[in-house]
Every structure is written in C-alpha cells, then in structure tokens.
Amino acid sequence: MDxxxxxxxxxxxxxxGKPALKDATFAIRKGDFVGMIGPNGSGKTTLxxxxxxxxxxxxxxxxxxxxxxxxxxxxxxxxxxxxxxxNFDQNFPASVFEVASxxxxxxxxxxxxxxxxxxxxxxxxxxxxxxxxxxxxxxGDLSGGQQQRVFIARALAAEPEFLMLDEPTVGVDQKAQxxxxxxxxxxxxxxxxxxxxxxxxxxxxxxSASKIACVNVSVSIHDAKSGIDRAIVCAYxxxxxxxxxxxxx
Amino acid sequence: MQRxxxxxxxxAILCSTVGxxxxxxxxxxxxxxxxHISFGGIAxxxxxxxxxxxSALLFSIAAAIGIQKLKTxxxxxxxxxxxxxxxxxALGVVLVSLSHGFNAxxxxxxxxxxxxxxxxxxxxxxxxxxxxLCVLAFFYKELFYITFDEESAKTSGVPVExxxxxxxVLTAIAVVLSMRIVGILLVSSLMVIPAxxxxxxxxxxxQAIFGSVAVSVASVALGLxxxxxxxxxxxxxxxxxxxxxxxxxxxxxxxxxxx
Numbered sequence: 412m413d414x415x416x417x418x419x420x421x422x423x424x425x426x427x428g429k430p431a432l433k434d435a436t437f438a439i440r441k442g443d444f445v446g447m448i449g450p451n452g453s454g455k456t457t458l459x460x461x462x463x464x465x466x467x468x469x470x471x472x473x474x475x476x477x478x479x480x481x482x483x484x485x486x487x488x489x490x491x492x493x494x495x496x497x498n499f500d501q502n503f504p505a506s507v508f509e510v511a512s513x514x515x516x517x518x519x520x521x522x523x524x525x526x527x528x529x530x531x532x533x534x535x536x537x538x539x540x541x542x543x544x545x546x547x548x549x550x551g552d553l554s555g556g557q558q559q560r561v562f563i564a565r566a567l568a569a570e571p572e573f574l575m576l577d578e579p580t581v582g583v584d585q586k587a588q589x590x591x592x593x594x595x596x597x598x599x600x601x602x603x604x605x606x607x608x609x610x611x612x613x614x615x616x617x618x619s620a621s622k623i624a625c626v627n628v629s630v631s632i633h634d635a636k637s638g639i640d641r642a643i644v645c646a647y648x649x650x651x652x653x654x655x656x657x658x659x660x
Numbered sequence: 661m662q663r664x665x666x667x668x669x670x671x672a673i674l675c676s677t678v679g680x681x682x683x684x685x686x687x688x689x690x691x692x693x694x695x696h697i698s699f700g701g702i703a704x705x706x707x708x709x710x711x712x713x714x715s716a717l718l719f720s721i722a723a724a725i726g727i728q729k730l731k732t733x734x735x736x737x738x739x740x741x742x743x744x745x746x747x748x749x750a751l752g753v754v755l756v757s758l759s760h761g762f763n764a765x766x767x768x769x770x771x772x773x774x775x776x777x778x779x780x781x782x783x784x785x786x787x788x789x790x791x792x793l794c795v796l797a798f799f800y801k802e803l804f805y806i807t808f809d810e811e812s813a814k815t816s817g818v819p820v821e822x823x824x825x826x827x828x829v830l831t832a833i834a835v836v837l838s839m840r841i842v843g844i845l846l847v848s849s850l851m852v853i854p855a856x857x858x859x860x861x862x863x864x865x866x867q868a869i870f871g872s873v874a875v876s877v878a879s880v881a882l883g884l885x886x887x888x889x890x891x892x893x894x895x896x897x898x899x900x901x902x903x904x905x906x907x908x909x910x911x912x913x914x915x916x917x918x919x
Contacts, residue, residue, distance in 0.1 A: 463815045486817030493812055503684065505808060506864035513805040517816045522798045549863045569816070 414441045415477065416573045416605045417462055419630065422471035424457055431457040435471070435630040439607060439622075441572075444599040446616030446635065447609045449626035450647055455609045456494060458626060459577050462607075463491055475573075487517035490566030494577040494609075497558045501551040507561050508546040511537055514568035533568045540564035540594070556587025563594070573605040574598065580610070592619050613643060661888050664774035664841060667782050668880045668898075670789045671838045672850065676858075676876035677796055678834050679851035680868050681827060683859065684807050690727075690828070691848035693741035694835045697723040697748030699844050701836075702769045703755040712769065713784055717836045723748065724828035732821065772843030772895035774884065785837045792833050799823060804865055841884075842895035850876065853902040857909045879905055 417439040424432045432454040439445050449455050460466040461473055464480045473480045476488060512525060512533045519529045537543045540560040545553065550561055559579060566574055576595075580588045596619055598604045607624075610616050616623060617635055624632045625643070675691075682690055701719025705712030723744045730740035756766065768776045796803070805813040806820055814820050831851070838847045858871030883898030890897075 465811065465814060484817065486815065489815065491812060491815045493809070499809065500684070502860070503808060504859055504862035504865055504868040505804075509804070509865050510808065513801070513808065513813070514816065516801060516805060516813075516818060521802060521818070525801070547864075565812075 415439065416441055416443070416475070417607065418472075418474040418477075419458075419461075420472040420474070422461060422468045422473060424454075424461060424466060424468050426457075430628060432461070432626075432630070433628050435626075437624060437630050437632050439573075439605060441605055442599075442603055444595070444606045444619065444621045445608070445624050445632070446620030446622070447607060447624040447626060448611065448613055448616055448643075451611075453627045455626050456577055458630070459491075459575055459607070459609060462575060463489070485517075487569040488572050490514070490569060490571035490574040492559075492562045492566050492574070492576040492579045494579075495581065497555055497562070497582060499550075503551060505550050506546065507537070507542060507548050507550055507553070507564075508533065510550050510561050511546075511564040511568050514565035516569075518569045532570060533564075536564040536567040536570075539567055539598075541590075554587075556583045556591070559583050559587070559591065560594075563591075567598075571604070573607070575607045575609075577609045578611065579608070580612075588615075595619060661774065661884075663779075663782050664777050664884055664888075664894065665881065667777060667785045668841050668884050668894075669877055670785055671834070671841055672854075672876040672880040673873050674789050674792055674834045675838055675847075675850035676854040676872040677793070677869060678827075678831050679853075679855040679876075680858070680872050681803055681807050682831065682851055683855040687737070688852045689738070689848070690741060690831055691835055691851040693727075693745045694720050694724060694832050695839060695844045695847040696745045698832070698836050698839065699769070700748035700751035700755070702766065702839075702844075703752035706765065707755045707759055711780065713781060713836060713840065716839070717788075717833065719748070720832035720836050721829050724832040725825060728821075728825045728828050731824075768843075769839055770844050771893055772839065772841050772846065774841065774887065774894045777840050781840050785840070788833060789837055792830050792837075795826065796830060799826065803827060841880075842898055846895040846899050849899045849902055850880070853899075853906055854879070857902075857906050860913060861909065875902075875905055 415438045419435045419437050422432060422435045423430065435458065447455055457466065461468055464483065475483045476485065515525055515529045515533050519525050537546055540563045542557060542560045542564060545557060550558060553561065580591055583591065592615055595606060595608065599606050608616065608620065620635045622632055623635050624630055682688055698716040698720040701716035702712045704719065705715030727740045727744055731737050802818050802823055805816065805818055806823055810820055835847050838850055842850055854872040854876035857875045858868050862868035862871055879901045880898050883901040884894055886892065887894040887897035
C-alpha cells in the first residue's frame with residue numbers, strides 16, 4: 412500500500428492457545444502520530460513485538476514500509492523505545508553517549524566502527540532529546556525522566572522514519588512526562604516522523620496524537636479529534652465507567 | 661618463566677575482556693562450567709594420544725555450542741551449563757580410570773603449572789589468543805548492545821542468537837588457553853574477579869574493559885613473579901593476588917562512601 416509505514420493484515424497471535432490478538436487489520440501511514448490505547452492484557456505490547464519482528468504471527472501478514480517483515484532488513488528506518496526501558500541494571504557501566512550510540516549500529520553496519528558522521532548523528536540525537544550536556548554521565552546516575560530521554564536518543568540515533576514507543580513514561584514524573592510528549596509532537600510535526608505511542612493515558616493520547624488505535628484483542632483506528640469516544644468504547648467497552656480509572660503513583 | 665609471563669599476560673587480557681561481558685550478563689559461572697567440561701577434553705586427548713590442549717579446545721567449543729542450543733530449546737542456561745559440566749567431568753573421570761598412567765600430567769592441567777608450559781602451548785596461546793581478541797574487537801559494539809539490552813539489539817538487526825554463540829565459543833577458547841597457567845579449577849577467577857573489581861569503579865563501558873584488563877595483567881604478572889621466586893603454585897598465587905585486589909577495591913569503595 413502506498414505510503415504505509417506499518418501494515419497488519421488479518422494478524423492473529425496467541426500465547427499457548429489464549430488469543431492475544433485476533434484478525435488485526437490496520438495501517439499506519441507516513442506522518443501519522445498514532446496513540447495506542449487499550450486495557451492491560453489487551454495485546455498492545457504483543458502488537459508492538461509483532462511489528463518489530465520479535466514475535467511471529469500465527470496467521471496473517473505484517474509489513475514494514477511495504478515489505479513483509481520476515482524479509483525486512485532496513486532496521487535503521489525504525490526506532491524503538493521498549494516498555495520499562497529504564498528497568499535495566501542501574502549499576503551497568505555505560506555512559507549516556509555509549510548507550511545512545513548503540514542505536515546507530517543499524518546505520519553503521521555490523522562489525523564496523525562508528526565513523527565521524529555516525530558520532531555526529533548520535534550527538535544530534537542527544538541534542539534533540541535534550542540531554543547533550545549529560546553525554547559523559549553514567550546512565551545509572553540519571554533520573555528516570557533523563558534515562559527515558561537517553562532511550563529516545565538511542566532510538567533517534569539511526570535517524571529513523573518510524574518510531575515505536577511502548578508505555579515510555581511509566582515511572583517518570585509528571586513534569587518530565589509533559590516535556591516528553593512535547594518532544595514527541597515536535598518529532599512528528601517538525602521532523603515528519605511517523606510515531607506509534609502505546610499508552611494507558613487516554614488524555615495525553617487524545618491531545619497529542621492524530622489518530623487513536625484501540626486494541627482489545629482486535630484493533631480499530633479512529634481520528635483523535637472526532638473519534639475519541641468511539642475509541643474508548645471499543646477499547647474498554649460501553650460500561651467504561653465501571654473501570655476504575657486512576658493514575659499509578 | 662619468560663614463556664609463562666608472555667602467555668600469562670595474553671591470557672590475562674583475553675579472560676578479563678570476556679569476563680566483563682559474562683559478569684554483566686550474570687553468566688559468571690560459565691567459565692567454571694566450560695573449564696570442567698574441557699577436563700573431559702584433556703583426558704580424551706591424553707587417552708587417545710592427541711595434543712590435549714587441542715582436544716580440550718574442540719571439546720569445550722562443541723560444549724559451548726551445545727549449551728547455546730539447549731538454551732534455544734528452552735532449557736535454563738544454568739541447567740544447560742550444569743548438564744555439560746557433569747558430562748565433561750564424568751567423561752574425564754571414566755577415561756582416567758581406564759588408563760592409570762597419566763595422573764601426574766593431568767594434575768598439571770587441573771592446577772596449572774608454569775614449568776610444564778611448552779613451546780607448543782605458547783604458540784597455541786599466542787595465535788588463538790590474538791585471533792580471539794580480534795573477533796572480540798570486531799563485534800565489540802554489538803556485544804555491548806546485547807549485554808545491555810538484548811531485545812532492543814534484536815530490533816536494531818543485531819543477530820543476537822549468533823553473537824551469543826560467538827561469545828560462548830570465545831569463552832570456551834579463553835578457558836582452554838588459560839588452564840595451562842592457572843589450571844582448570846581456577847580459570848573462572850581470571851574472568852570473574854578482574855571484571856568484578858573494575859565494574860563498580862567504572863563510569864562507562866570503555867573504562868570497565870580497560871580497567872578489567874589492567875587489573876588482570878597486573879595481578880597475573882605479580883602472581884607469576886611471586887610464584888616463581890617463592891616456588892609456589894602459579895595459579896593459586898595469581899588468584900590470591902586477584903582476591904586481595906578485590907578486597908582492596910571493597911575497602912576503597914567504602915572509604916570513598918564515607919568521605
């Protein structure tokens with residue numbers, strides 16, 4: 412499909428017989444900022460892992476940039492910020508710059524040293540993420556919000572066209588979250604980067620994203636402005652009021 | 661003595677580099693496991709009259725690949741190591757009991773012995789050791805990525821499974837090359853202790869690697885010299901120096917905290 416960055420066609424996946432995703436069909440187009448919502452265990456992370464090729468679908472097809480994922484090799488076009496990224500070994504001896512430069516590997520090539528141009532790209536990724544001044548710091552010494560930005564910088568280091576983020580703000584304070592979403596908006600609007608943001612925070616998704624994907628074993632995509640109510644109903648059901656809605660502290 | 665020193669320093673560099681990756685990946689016992697496995701290879705070499713270092717090398721590399729294979733078949737990695745560990749040891753013991761003649765020589769592999777390091781040993785250690793270091797340098801940034809975050813490395817197109825096997829094979833090689841000097845029973849300390857000293861003091865990965873190598877080279881050199889002049893077991897002397905350095909690091913960290 413023309414201009415489609417990520418495409419799912421009748422994709423099903425189950426964990427030991429329990430379906431996590433059923434007949435998911437949707438497409439994310441170039442320039443979209445898709446916020447993905449859905450209750451816990453609805454298949455959001457499964458969907459992201461399928462989109463990254465970390466899981467293989469039981470049925471159906473996943474395409475990245477029009478290419479079927481089993482044959483997809485251009486990993487540099489893709490950035491990924493994993494769920495609980497900040498859950499790493501806090502004693503790990505790695506500087507901010509070293510962690511961010513890992514993300515440059517797909518562009519630099521396997522077994523190759525990072526060139527001057529690669530280093531510059533990593534530097535500007537740190538700049539965009541707003542942590543250029545922390546480059547020599549040990550990553551474990553940073554706050555949760557700063558660490559989150561390191562992982563964004565790592566994902567940006569390859570200068571991707573498409574960025575996937577899985578619950579990136581869990582465990583990050585309110586102020587840092589706010590700044591973080593502003594950064595995402597900037598990436599989308601100013602740098603024309605396609606974004607897929609998995610989040611449990613419907614308010615933020617409705618405000619920042621241009622489209623909302625609601626996941627509840629099946630997937631449907633709605634316009635963020637006009638379709639928010641429908642998105643919530645499809646993700647959480649008509650009786651959404653009974654679902655306790657509180658923010659994790 | 662000079663031979664032992666050259667071999668010892670090469671081994672020190674190799675083991676301490678591999679060790680940083682192993683310790684950070686919670687695979688500290690892998691070196692010990694592979695060392696016990698290679699005991700079977702040594703015994704087999706002696707039994708069939710092949711150069712024991714060579715048979716041990718083949719044996720431990722095969723085991724390293726086997727361990728990785730078992731892991732992909734959903735056997736826990738420590739269990740996979742334990743299974744091969746016992747297999748190697750059992751095979752060694754059976755072969756030893758079949759032939760009664762080579763116990764003294766076998767002891768030199770178990771505990772290491774500078775005096776019995778031959779020219780062939782040094783050639784093998786140098787050639788294979790340098791090749792192994794080259795492979796490590798080649799995949800340095802990928803191994804670093806995998807060590808930090810395996811899943812994200814996969815999404816960057818890093819061939820994680822293959823590189824995990826490479827790391828295991830490199831460990832197997834380092835173990836076999838080291839046992840002539842420190843002995844099978846003490847090999848893992850050369851991997852684990854230098855890394856454990858350098859890691860808490862390092863602010864980045866480069867420092868961790870170079871720190872680990874520096875500690876290791878200094879300790880091996882000092883240990884060998886002490887062993888030579890006081891006529892002590894070389895492996896034991898090296899490891900005691902390493903443990904003392906580790907204790908010193910702990911004291912230093914504590915003082916630093918108080919200051």
